[in-house]
Amino acid sequence: xxxxxxxxxxxxxxxxxxxxxxxxxxxxxxxxxxxxxxxxxxxxxxxxxxxxxxxxxxxxxxxxxxxxxxxxxxxxxxxxxxxxxxxxxxxxxxxxxxxxxxxxxxxxxxxxxxxxxxxxxxxxxxxxxxxxxxxxxxxxxxxxxxxxxxxxxxxxxxxxxxxxxxxxxxxxxxxxxxxxxxxxxxxxxxxxxxxxxxxxxxxxxxxxxxxxxxxxxxxxxxxxxxxxxxxxxxxxxxxxxxxxxxxxxxxxxxxxxxxxxxxxxxxxxxxxxxxxxxxxxxxxxxxxxxxxxxxxxxxxxxxxxxxxxxxxxxxxxxxxxxxxxxxxxxxxxxxxxxxxxxxxxxxxxxxxxxxxxxxxxxxxxxxxxxxxxxxxxxxxxxxxxxxxxxxxxxxxxxxxxxxxxxxxxxxxxxxxx
Amino acid sequence: xxxxxxxxxxxxxxxxxxxxxxxxxxxxxxxxxxxxxxxxxxxxxxxxxxxxxxxxxxxxxxxxxxxxxxxxxxxxxxxxxxxxxxxxxxxxxxxxxxxxxxxxxxxxxxxxxxxxxxxxxxxxxxxxxxxxxxxxxxxxxxxxxxxxxxxxxxxxxxxxxxxxxxxxxxxxxxxxxxxxxxxxxxxxxxxxxxxxxxxxxxxxxxxxxxxxxxxxxxxxxxxxxxxxxxxxxxxxxxxxxxxxxxxxxxxxxxxxxxxxxxxxxxxxxxxxxxxxxxxxxxxxxxxxxxxxxxxxxxxxxxxxxxxxxxxxxxxxxxxxxxxxxxxxxxxxxxxxxxxxxxxxxxxxxxxxxxxxxxxxxxxxxxxxxxxxxxxxxxxxxxxxxxxxxxxxxxxxxxxxxxxxxxxxxxxxxxxxxxxxxxxxxxxxxxxxx
Numbered sequence: 106x107x108x109x110x111x112x113x114x115x116x117x118x119x120x121x122x123x124x125x126x127x128x129x130x131x132x133x134x135x136x137x138x139x140x141x142x143x144x145x146x147x148x149x150x151x152x153x154x155x156x157x158x159x160x161x162x163x164x165x166x167x168x169x170x171x172x173x174x175x176x177x178x179x180x181x182x183x184x185x186x187x188x189x190x191x192x193x194x195x196x197x198x199x200x201x202x203x204x205x206x207x208x209x210x211x212x213x214x215x216x217x218x219x220x221x222x223x224x225x226x227x228x229x230x231x232x233x234x235x236x237x238x239x240x241x242x243x244x245x246x247x248x249x250x251x252x253x254x255x256x257x258x259x260x261x262x263x264x265x266x267x268x269x270x271x272x273x274x275x276x277x278x279x280x281x282x283x284x285x286x287x288x289x290x291x292x293x294x295x296x297x298x299x300x301x302x303x304x305x306x307x308x309x310x311x312x313x314x315x316x317x318x319x320x321x322x323x324x325x326x327x328x329x330x331x332x333x334x335x336x337x338x339x340x341x342x343x344x345x346x347x348x349x350x351x352x353x354x355x356x357x358x359x360x361x362x363x364x365x366x367x368x369x370x371x372x373x374x375x376x377x378x379x380x381x382x383x384x385x386x387x388x389x390x391x392x393x394x395x396x397x398x399x400x401x402x403x404x405x406x407x408x409x410x411x412x413x414x415x416x417x418x419x420x421x422x423x424x425x426x427x428x429x430x431x432x433x434x435x436x437x438x439x440x441x442x443x444x445x446x447x448x449x450x451x452x453x454x455x456x457x458x459x460x461x462x463x464x465x466x467x468x469x470x471x472x473x474x475x476x477x478x479x480x481x482x483x484x485x486x487x488x489x490x491x492x493x494x495x496x497x498x499x500x501x502x503x504x505x506x507x508x509x510x511x512x513x514x515x516x517x518x519x520x521x522x
Numbered sequence: 523x524x525x526x527x528x529x530x531x532x533x534x535x536x537x538x539x540x541x542x543x544x545x546x547x548x549x550x551x552x553x554x555x556x557x558x559x560x561x562x563x564x565x566x567x568x569x570x571x572x573x574x575x576x577x578x579x580x581x582x583x584x585x586x587x588x589x590x591x592x593x594x595x596x597x598x599x600x601x602x603x604x605x606x607x608x609x610x611x612x613x614x615x616x617x618x619x620x621x622x623x624x625x626x627x628x629x630x631x632x633x634x635x636x637x638x639x640x641x642x643x644x645x646x647x648x649x650x651x652x653x654x655x656x657x658x659x660x661x662x663x664x665x666x667x668x669x670x671x672x673x674x675x676x677x678x679x680x681x682x683x684x685x686x687x688x689x690x691x692x693x694x695x696x697x698x699x700x701x702x703x704x705x706x707x708x709x710x711x712x713x714x715x716x717x718x719x720x721x722x723x724x725x726x727x728x729x730x731x732x733x734x735x736x737x738x739x740x741x742x743x744x745x746x747x748x749x750x751x752x753x754x755x756x757x758x759x760x761x762x763x764x765x766x767x768x769x770x771x772x773x774x775x776x777x778x779x780x781x782x783x784x785x786x787x788x789x790x791x792x793x794x795x796x797x798x799x800x801x802x803x804x805x806x807x808x809x810x811x812x813x814x815x816x817x818x819x820x821x822x823x824x825x826x827x828x829x830x831x832x833x834x835x836x837x838x839x840x841x842x843x844x845x846x847x848x849x850x851x852x853x854x855x856x857x858x859x860x861x862x863x864x865x866x867x868x869x870x871x872x873x874x875x876x877x878x879x880x881x882x883x884x885x886x887x888x889x890x891x892x893x894x895x896x897x898x899x900x901x902x903x904x905x906x907x908x909x910x911x912x913x914x915x916x917x918x919x920x921x922x923x924x925x926x927x928x929x930x931x932x933x934x935x936x937x938x939x940x941x942x943x944x945x946x947x948x949x950x951x952x953x954x955x
Contacts, residue, residue, distance in 0.1 A: 182738070183737050183738060183739070184736070184737040184738030184739075184741065185737040185738075189627075189737065192625050192638070193625050193626055196624075196625055196671075197625055197640065197668065197671045197672065198671070198672060200625075201668075201672055326763075327761065327763035327764050327767055328767075329766065329767040329770060329771075331770065331797060418638065418668065419627070419636075419637050419638025419639075419640075419663065421635065421636075421735070
């Protein structure tokens with residue numbers, strides 16, 4: 106009793122308490138980032154190039170951190186979502202076309218997530234006609250019937266499961282000294298396939314819809330500006346988690362598939378190929394990780410999309426509202442899931458075409474959203490004393506310009522169009 | 523004007539139209555915004571803001587100089603060069619319609635919710651003699667307004683008509699039910715005080731929902747425009763996190779005004795969650811009896827004796843002799859803050875009694891402490907409120923009181939000086955200056 110009281114007055118402990126009260130948005134966003142699409146990119150990169158692409162994770166980390174920190178700051182200072190801010194500052198036209206693209210891209214993204222569910226459960230021996238509808242229903246109930254607090258806790262637990270890739274990588278017995286070398290010595294190879302894989306790696310880390318999600322969830326948390334320093338830690342931990350998971354996926358594929366010269370096309374192939382090389386356990390752990398990541402993102406993506414579309418056009422939104430209060434929000438959310446599921450369940454659906462077009466839309470959107478963000482975050486009338494300082498602007502614009510160039514290259518060469 | 527009839531026009535129909543000088547037929551620039559006065563039932567347009575061609579400047583042209591507006595192709599004005607910036611003599615500064623409303627959130631007081639403005643519906647009144655008047659009458663929040671802004675209204679209306687066999691309907695909010703959430707005035711950065719009289723009919727619970735949907739600045743400026751009583755009732759309906767966020771953003775004088783209107787238990791709960799700086803600055807504006815009450819009811823440890831007690835004190839065992847104890851006192855005399863009382867404890871620090879230095883000095887050296895100690899001790903528990911401690915000092919005239927935990931183990935002492943200082947911070951300030 107007495108001990109507890111004394112502990113509570115300790116500044117370090119109080120800070121820890123505040124930290125736990127603001128933690129969530131950064132870590133969840135970071136984890137959603139490693140979705141089915143991300144895992145596919147990492148697996149293919151590891152299988153094709155071994156450890157050689159590990160260095161790209163460092164610039165990816167910086168880009169991710171920069172962008173998410175700005176979103177968190179904008180959310181805390183203005184209390185407005187990114188969609189709100191874009192609508193109020195750039196007018197209805199830009200907003201509308203951004204959101205039409207985002208909506209289409211995210212339906213594609215959601216379909217990719219359900220493809221991840223289908224693929225991973227197939228490895229574990231479950232038919233996609235059972236796994237996908239069940240996953241969709243579970244996700245729908247969790248979001249619609251649950252409340253934000255419960256959902257957030259479940260999502261946080263989900264993020265912990267992503268660490269199963271660490272297990273998977275260790276089971277693959279990688280060569281750690283070679284990994285160390287590969288991280289600190291960037292190797293650049295001037296051929297189209299290598300460059301487009303690099304672009305894919307960086308590109309999959311910073312996706313346009315994530316910025317909207319990050320900002321909205323910071324607002325939903327009701328974080329005050331005094332606790333901003335704790336939110337930064339949330340963001341940093343989220344970004345580290347993203348990169349660590351990516352690292353272990355690449356490592357586990359590099360140590361097994363690349364060494365044995367196995368080529369793969371999607372994440373499910375990686376799980377299957379692991380079986381003879383690293384054992385059934387490694388294969389199943391990998392598939393389980395893919396399943397968790399896919400379900401997780403299949404819940405957040407439609408939710409985030411419905412949320413920011415409603416926000417931009419002035420409909421009520423939020424999972425703590427009832428259906429009668431926010432009908433457009435729930436309709437949109439359900440529709441996105443439904444369309445995603447239907448696309449996956451149609452026999453012989455053109456999945457690869459859908460994936461490519463989703464990536465193309467993402468690549469077009471990212472620069473637009475980034476530029477909007479950089480302009481807004483530098484407006485004193487909106488951000489008051491919390492605009493970017495010189496250093497943040499250099500990093501921010503630098504990141505934006507590099508991502509824009511990367512997206513442009515990806516758009517023209519990488520997508521194969 | 524060409525016609526005598528009353529007709530309507532949308533803001534999006536005239537925005538960005540060319541503004542042409544009627545004298546020389548030259549183009550001045552583009553229509554950028556409208557200014558309006560809000561001191562009548564409906565906002566009456568007082569002039570137009572023109573973005574000047576070939577430069578970034580904006581000029582204001584009063585409504586009396588605007589000749590033709592409604593042909594939707596261009597706007598003609600009598601514009602005399604040199605009188606570029608005619609300002610208002612009015613004490614009531616005008617608001618800018620586009621900047622205040624278009625794409626922003628407003629509160630619809632008929633529907634009790636926050637909606638986003640897609641367009642503004644203006645009334646041209648040609649019935650008055652001389653110049654016609656332009657009024658803002660409706661705010662368009664519908665899908666049709668959205669499509670109009672995107673330039674797709676005709677296409678979609680045709681499709682809609684083909685399917686449903688009627689025109690798409692506008693979704694308007696009459697100005698009477700529009701509460702702006704922020705206003706931009708003609709002077710740019712100056713934020714006008716919002717007139718929130720339209721909110722008076724809304725129940726605080728609904729008001730709380732509405733405020734939750736707004737951005738932080740809008741939320742604060744709206745809350746500041748409410749009466750303390752309404753603001754207090756509204757604040758109570760909000761989630762605690764938001765309540766804290768808002769309280770810490772409000773000015774201390776306003777916050778204390780609102781807290782003064784709250785029931786005591788609500789106020790205490792809120793106060794306990796605020797940051798110490800915020801709490802202190804709010805105390806300054808509250809009546810002193812309110813502050814005392816707030817502190818007394820507070821569950822915070824900083825208002826209990828545990829937070830200010832001193833942990834340097836001298837203890838002795840019952841079995842020790844007066845001489846032994848005097849030797850210890852000599853050794854410890856510089857370390858402990860107060861050596862007047864020596865606390866007699868058992869092995870596990872449980873308080874048994876107390877001896878004063880006066881009693882020690884007047885006893886024989888070989889006397890056992892157990893024989894001279896006072897067993898009847900006044901002590902306070904660690905979570906006792908400081909004010910209560912001060913009352914004890916006042917009553918018993920001690921120099922210090924031991925502080926014990928639930929098992930009567932001594933944890934520290936509190937001196938009368940420390941206790942009184944904490945109860946009357948202002949006394950401390952005065953004595954220090």
